[in-house]
Amino acid sequence: MTFTDLELAAKKKRTRREIFLTEMDQVMPWAQLEAVIDPVYPKPGNGRRPYPLSAMLRVYCLQHWYSLSDPAMEESLYEIASMRQFAGLSLDAIPDETTLLNFRHLLEKHQLTHALFTAIHQHLCDKGLMLKQGTIVDATLIHAPSSTKNAQGERDPDMHQTKKGNQWYFGMKAHIGVDAQSGLVHHVAGTPANVADVTMVDQLLHGEEIDVFGDAGFAGVHKRAEHQSRAVRWWIAMRPGQRKALTDSADDRQ
Template identity: 60%
Template structure:
């Protein structure tokens, strides 16, 4: 479909997720909360709702995959569903740390992973640099 429109997917995919908040008091006709919605914590803030996981072409910015889950589902567990299969690079934030070690990713062809470090790891690196400078 994209090629007919003059668009194509390039060599890399950026993976990310965002929380879609819903009021925690939202209930269905049976008086129950939607089983697909859950509570999650990001930093010091709690949210209730769902999560949209997206795969985006790193050059064109086109969204090529979307997966919706409960908000408490870890980003890394959905990453393999967000790839189009032709990319050679996967980019993501620290929520995807260790992605290359996951069984479902080992089955894919050789990929280059550009994953941001976790904040605690960056702090350790900064502290080591400060020690060397002292």
């Protein structure tokens, strides 16, 4: 145990970050996740000794949970003791931003991010945290630089522009299926930003739902051919332009 560990243990008040990281340390299936990556992770040899896989995986998770870039993650590990403790790192052995980038590229190269998500999802199902009776479908825009001032002189070909309200956006869209009871995500799909939300619903359902909930962007989903055989109840919000002031009439109360 380091002096930092002793200081954290002696604190009278625990921060929300410390509480969250303690919970994640206990509930995440770390052994299963490491087993997914281990076959392709560098082994000690003649070159520089790699950081422990457990540490790199935990840092990777920290980046996602706190939306940190590689440089910001490196600085946070130096500055925030609770993050270092969670990752099992010490001040004299902090991975730099290039190491963090290379680890992410390793996962992308071997297409392991989906396997990691699947392992977490299965773990939640095994623990009975996914009730599967209802799914909330949603989508969010993820901004990408629209400038062409780069080495290729062009925008990212996988990104696209779309209009939401009166504003234009350039980037991609993350489509998610969420367990209505627990709030846990069970399906994720990424597309260019101009892909309509309603066209992705088929990839966000696990097939055991009784109810499906969505905002007005999913209007008409029940009419699509891919859902005609689904025995579900669709709860889709009405488009703003179709709403009217509610009255006390029986029709409006239904």
